[in-house]
Amino acid sequence: MLEFNNSTPLTLGVELELMIVNRRDYNLTRGSDDLLLLVDRQTHGYDIKPEITQGMIEIGTAIHQGSASMLQELQAIRQLLVNSAEKLNLGLAGGGSHPFQHWSEQQIYPKARYQLVSELYGYLAKQFTVYGQHIHIGCPDGDSAIRLSHYLARYIPHFIALSASSPFYQGMDTLFQTSRLTSVNAFPLSGCMPGVENWDQFNDYFQDMARLGIVASMKDFYWDIRPKPEYGTVEVRICDTPLDIVTPTLLAAYAQMLARRCLEDEWQDIRPERYLTYSYNRFQACRFGFDGVLVDGSAAQQTSVQDDLLATLGSLQAHATALGCEAELAALRERTLKRQSDSQWLRDVYRDSSSLSEVVRRQSACWMHDQRD
Amino acid sequence: MPHFPWQHLVLNPLAAFGILLTLGVIGGQIANRIARLPAMTGYVLIGLIIGPASLHVLNEDLLRAADLFVNLALGLALFESGRRVDLRWLRAERTLLLSTLAYCLLVFAALCTLLSNAGLDWQSSTAMAAIGMATSPIVILEMLREGRAEGQVSDRLATATALSSLLSLLAFAIALGSAHLLNNHPPEDSLLTPAWLILGSSLLGLLAGLLAIALNHWLGHQRQQQTVLLFGLIALLVGLAGMLNTLPALALLVFGLATRNLRGGESVSEPGLLAGSHFFFVAFFVAAGAWLQPQALASHWPLTLGYLLLRSAIAMLFWFLLAPANCLTRRRGLWLGLALNPLSGGSAMLLSMSALALGTQAGSAAASMMAVLLISELAGPWLCRLALQQTGDICKEQ
Numbered sequence: 001m002l003e004f005n006n007s008t009p010l011t012l013g014v015e016l017e018l019m020i021v022n023r024r025d026y027n028l029t030r031g032s033d034d035l036l037l038l039v040d041r042q043t044h045g046y047d048i049k050p051e052i053t054q055g056m057i058e059i060g061t062a063i064h065q066g067s068a069s070m071l072q073e074l075q076a077i078r079q080l081l082v083n084s085a086e087k088l089n090l091g092l093a094g095g096g097s098h099p100f101q102h103w104s105e106q107q108i109y110p111k112a113r114y115q116l117v118s119e120l121y122g123y124l125a126k127q128f129t130v131y132g133q134h135i136h137i138g139c140p141d142g143d144s145a146i147r148l149s150h151y152l153a154r155y156i157p158h159f160i161a162l163s164a165s166s167p168f169y170q171g172m173d174t175l176f177q178t179s180r181l182t183s184v185n186a187f188p189l190s191g192c193m194p195g196v197e198n199w200d201q202f203n204d205y206f207q208d209m210a211r212l213g214i215v216a217s218m219k220d221f222y223w224d225i226r227p228k229p230e231y232g233t234v235e236v237r238i239c240d241t242p243l244d245i246v247t248p249t250l251l252a253a254y255a256q257m258l259a260r261r262c263l264e265d266e267w268q269d270i271r272p273e274r275y276l277t278y279s280y281n282r283f284q285a286c287r288f289g290f291d292g293v294l295v296d297g298s299a300a301q302q303t304s305v306q307d308d309l310l311a312t313l314g315s316l317q318a319h320a321t322a323l324g325c326e327a328e329l330a331a332l333r334e335r336t337l338k339r340q341s342d343s344q345w346l347r348d349v350y351r352d353s354s355s356l357s358e359v360v361r362r363q364s365a366c367w368m369h370d371q372r373d
Numbered sequence: 374m375p376h377f378p379w380q381h382l383v384l385n386p387l388a389a390f391g392i393l394l395t396l397g398v399i400g401g402q403i404a405n406r407i408a409r410l411p412a413m414t415g416y417v418l419i420g421l422i423i424g425p426a427s428l429h430v431l432n433e434d435l436l437r438a439a440d441l442f443v444n445l446a447l448g449l450a451l452f453e454s455g456r457r458v459d460l461r462w463l464r465a466e467r468t469l470l471l472s473t474l475a476y477c478l479l480v481f482a483a484l485c486t487l488l489s490n491a492g493l494d495w496q497s498s499t500a501m502a503a504i505g506m507a508t509s510p511i512v513i514l515e516m517l518r519e520g521r522a523e524g525q526v527s528d529r530l531a532t533a534t535a536l537s538s539l540l541s542l543l544a545f546a547i548a549l550g551s552a553h554l555l556n557n558h559p560p561e562d563s564l565l566t567p568a569w570l571i572l573g574s575s576l577l578g579l580l581a582g583l584l585a586i587a588l589n590h591w592l593g594h595q596r597q598q599q600t601v602l603l604f605g606l607i608a609l610l611v612g613l614a615g616m617l618n619t620l621p622a623l624a625l626l627v628f629g630l631a632t633r634n635l636r637g638g639e640s641v642s643e644p645g646l647l648a649g650s651h652f653f654f655v656a657f658f659v660a661a662g663a664w665l666q667p668q669a670l671a672s673h674w675p676l677t678l679g680y681l682l683l684r685s686a687i688a689m690l691f692w693f694l695l696a697p698a699n700c701l702t703r704r705r706g707l708w709l710g711l712a713l714n715p716l717s718g719g720s721a722m723l724l725s726m727s728a729l730a731l732g733t734q735a736g737s738a739a740a741s742m743m744a745v746l747l748i749s750e751l752a753g754p755w756l757c758r759l760a761l762q763q764t765g766d767i768c769k770e771q
Contacts, residue, residue: 022523023459030523030768038700087700089462089528105521107768354594355640 002203002218004142007232008063010260010323011138012070012252015060016241017051017131018081018367019098019360021091026360028055028101028129031090032109038084046077052114053106053129055098057081063138067249067256067328074245082368091364095342096131096166096180096240099356103127103170113219124187130180131241133163135252136233137259142199144263145227148234149193150270151262152225152255153278156238157285157294158309162335163239163251164289165342168356177289177343178240181282189215190222191279195272202227224282234259243342243366250335253328257319258312264319273297290339309336345372386438389431393439394652396423397659411754413515413658418751420662431663439660446657447511447719448611448625449604449650454510454538455578455629456642457531468698469529473536476691477506481544483683491676496552497738503548504720504742505684507541508534509753512715515654516757518647520767525701526709527766533709535626538717542623545723546570574614574623581610581624582631586638603646622719661718661750669744677744688713705764712760715753720746 020031032050035057039048047060059077064070085092106126108118118125139145164177176182184190196202209215218229224238236255242248261267277295284292290306313333320329334340349359365371384392397416404415423430431439463470484502489495513534517527550567585606592598610628614621632638670677689710692699696706717723724739761767 022528023462024457033765034525034700086462086465088525089459089466353640357640361639 002206002229004139004145004199004227004229005232006141007138009138009140009144009263010256012064012067012256013061013136013231013233014070014074014248014252015058015134015136016074016094016248017056017058017133018241019091019093019095019131019363020055020057020085021093021098021360021364023089023091026091026357026364028098028106029090030054030107031088032057034088035081035084035090038088039080042080042084044080046073046080048077048081050109050111052109052117052125054109055101055106055129056109056131057092066324067253068324070252071246071249074248078245078368085368091360092368093360093364094131094165094241094243094367095346095363096164096178097169097183098129098131099168099346099359100171101129103129121187124183127183127186130166130183132180132184132237133239133241133248133251135236135239135255136228136231137236137255138233139227140263142202142227142229145229145232145234146193146196146198146202147267147270148259148262149225149227150195150274151267152234152236152258153192154274155258155312156224156278157281157292157305158254158312159236159238159251160240160282160285161289161292161305161309161341162254162332163242163247163342164286165240165243165346167343167346168350168359171356173347173350176287177341178286180240181238181286184222187222189220191224192275193221193223193226195270195275197270199227240342243345243363244370244372245367247342250328250332253320253323253325254313254332256323257316257325257329260319260323261316289341289343290336306336306339384431384435386435386441389435389439390442390656392423392431393420393442393656393659397655400659401655411516411758412519413512413654413754414751416655416658417662417665420659421665421667422662423659424663424665426663426666426668436660436663439656442653442656443660444611444615444621445608446650446653447722448607448621449646449653450511450514450657450718451538451622451625452607452629452632453514453642453647454531454535455626455631456633458535458630458633459532460630460634463532466700468695469532470536472692472695472699473533474540476533476688477537477540479691480684480687481506483687484680487679487683488676491679493738493741496548499548500545500552500723501680501738501742503541503544504717504723505541505680505745506544507538507717507720508713509715509718510534510538511654511657511718512754512757513712514647515658516715516754516761518651520758520761522761522766524764524766526705526712526764527761529699529701530709530712530761533713535629537713538622539626541717542574542620542626543571546620546623569618570620571623573617573619574621575627577610577614577617577619578624578627578629579631581606581628582635582638585628585632585641586635589641590637599641600646600649603642622722657718658750665747665750666740666743667747669740670747673741673744676741677748680741680745681748685711685714708760708764712757714749714756716746716749 022029032054049058051058061070061073103126106129108114166178166180169179196205225236228235239251277297281294285305292305293302294305294308295302320326346359349362396419400415400419401412404410405412425433481502484505485498488498488501546567553566588602589599610624611621614624632641689707692710693703693707696703724742
């Protein structure tokens with residue numbers, strides 16, 4: 001029986017997976033152990049840990065009421081990491097995938113959980129060297145978490161378009177705005193949560209899956225959005241790690257505004273038909289970003305991701321005011337109007353330099369030192 | 374009696390290069406599969422077996438004819454080694470820079486003292502001690518490539534190797550100048566020799582770096598053309614440095630340093646130059662083995678052992694003590710010291726350069742150094758691999 005540890009509604013936390021690259025050719029490097037060793041020589045209370053392969057690291061924030069304080073914490077974590085990385089001649093970078101690393105060269109981090117994943121999933125584990133942002137939103141109870149998970153599914157294309165930063169994979173332009181999600185799709189328990197309507201039903205589903213030996217814990221679900229009972233949150237896992245430090249807080253603020261509307265309106269419209277168009281819309285956003293076409297199944301009409309996002313942002317003004325994140329709402333609106341995308345920026349850098357090493361060098365300068373030019 | 378071509382078969386340089394490569398690969402595989410030794414130990418052993426000192430399949434003339442490929446291999450390794458020095462990193466991590474400088478000076482002083490006490494004159498001692506400061510860039514790079522080593526020990530090893538080679542070449546040039554002076558060459562010769570060797574080589578390297586960056590930029594997207602161009606520039610620089618009587622090794626190191634650290638040089642060696650250079654390296658190690666003279670060990674073994682043990686002991690103790698300051702555990706510091714063991718790949722060439730300046734003791738110094746090289750060429754790669762395995766930089770999956 002899974003217990004949902006209730007948390008303060010609408011509190012926020014984010015996790016960011018980051019690349020560790022060498023500064024010779026900017027390929028991924030097995031630097032996580034060295035980096036963590038040096039970081040842990042200093043006294044800090046931050047959540048910085050290894051990830052599935054040794055060219056990755058994950059940072060997580062504490063619980064925040066809003067995105068402004070979250071940004072401050074992220075900047076402090078970054079400073080700590082950058083100081084250590086500079087001493088070790090390592091680069092840290094955002095972005096959903098490394099443009100030219102080869103999955104076969106990656107090494108699984110020597111931790112029991114990751115070794116198990118590697119044994120079960122074979123090469124998929126190494127292909128999972130992709131980098132995402134996870135957003136946690138506090139929920140008052142399990143039923144709310146189930147409702148919120150279904151509610152946010154409708155807005156998944158928005159998060160994809162806003163965070164897309166993985167146009168290159170294995171040395172090639174994929175023509176996708178985000179290629180990262182293709183790696184996630186390969187896992188058998190990826191996609192979306194089944195159509196359960198409340199926490200009890202979810203628990204029944206989980207127990208069935210556990211009894212059949214398919215899962216042992218919530219970590220075995222690689223869904224785009226999932227309840228996180230131990231934290232008392234809903235976790236949005238669809239975003240690429242953005243290239244800079246500000247975008248993650250904007251994405252968190254957007255999730256918070258949507259969550260507030262869901263919880264305030266006591267939204268209950270959970271219907272299996274809502275998922276008819278889920279995969280198609282998700283694909284459209286991955287492939288075309290803001291230019292993707294969204295299909296509204298119930299209204300039988302189509303719109304673009306950009307128009308749908310602008311309309312949604314326009315409807316969230318009251319929630320932004322209540323949460324004190326009007327600046328974030330304005331920034332999101334401006335980015336959407338300009339179709340400002342990390343993927344496009346990466347493609348521009350490649351077009352100018354014709355070097356994927358240079359692309360990663362600029363990515364790294366962007367995350368470590370806020371240098372875009 | 375008809376005359377058949379095989380009755381007076383003489384190998385030409387291309388056939389010699391073919392033999393170096395073919396037998397080298399076979400030797401490398403045997404060493405690797407049977408004795409679990411690094412492939413390069415097999416290359417050197419094969420060279421030793423087929424070289425003038427043993428079976429004489431390759432004689433001195435053919436080995437000299439194959440110098441073209443050997444020098445190119447050395448040039449590629451030195452260029453790549455220079456590219457491993459990131460001056461921006463050394464500004465942030467001054468401890469590494471200072472540690473390497475102090476380590477080199479310590480090794481130089483200790484070896485000088487040992488060699489002087491062993492009866493060598495001052496000129497020979499300083500020249501041999503200068504050579505002993507350097508770790509072999511070609512061995513280290515090949516070891517890192519073969520084991521796909523990654524991590525702080527590898528990074529620091531690569532940087533210390535390049536810096537120690539640089540310092541060794543500077544010290545060697547100065548030692549050569551002072552040897553000229555002490556051997557009654559004209560004083561202007563004694564001053565001009567090191568100045569020309571150091572400044573001339575550095576200037577050549579710098580100019581090559583600027584040219585490479587400009588041409589690389591001009592070629593733009595054409596990666597294959599960029600690689601060919603870079604090979605061409607390296608060959609040109611090796612040849613030019615030789616023609617101008619400068620130090621090719623120093624010019625190549627500066628060339629690599631320049632392309633890494635000057636603005637716009639980030640993508641000069643992209644895609645990785647080393648990936649396409651392996652066959653030159655095989656030829657280099659077989660030829661290096663063929664030039665070895667095992668008989669030198671019989672008469673010079675006490676000095677040889679003293680030289681090698683002192684060098685290793687200083688390296689291990691020094692890096693062990695300074696490990697925490699270098700962001701390493703003491704254990705990894707100790708292994709880093711051991712990994713610095715392989716002697717410089719261009720030592721034999723430096724020795725031949727110094728023969729004239731060293732005067733009467735040149736023969737004795739050269740024989741001692743050949744004995745040192747014999748052991749170092751065979752044991753160095755193995756020690757380096759062992760060290761990198763122990764630090765975890767070469768992981769088990771490799």
